[in-house]
Amino acid sequence: MGLDLLHVDLSIRILRHCLPMETPVHLTEVGSQAEADILCSLLRENGIRCGDRPADVAIQGIGGSGGWREILVSEDQLEAARELLPATPPVD
Numbered sequence: 001m002g003l004d005l006l007h008v009d010l011s012i013r014i015l016r017h018c019l020p021m022e023t024p025v026h027l028t029e030v031g032s033q034a035e036a037d038i039l040c041s042l043l044r045e046n047g048i049r050c051g052d053r054p055a056d057v058a059i060q061g062i063g064g065s066g067g068w069r070e071i072l073v074s075e076d077q078l079e080a081a082r083e084l085l086p087a088t089p090p091v092d
Contacts, residue, residue: 021049021073022075022076023075024051027050028070028071029055029068029070030068030071031069032068033069039071043071043073043081048077050072050073051072053072054067054070055069
């Protein structure tokens with residue numbers, strides 16, 4: 001399976017697990033798709049509907065799954081989601 005088909009297959013699997021959001025709002029941004037997947041998994045495990053999208057649509061057409069991702073949550077669950085975020089970002 002080519003990389004593009006693998007990415008599409010994984011995206012479809014992830015979307016199946018996403019619950020619909022009435023009004024999606026910005027929660028945070030993370031530096032990669034892997035970080036977005038981990039954070040969304042944490043949120044979903046705690047009953048919070050979430051999703052992610054490229055944070056900078058100007059470079060979206062370049063390809064690949066790298067780059068900053070915006071994490072979105074349902075507006076009515078924003079405060080609960082904020083409580084689950086780490087208090088300080090990790091130090092590089």
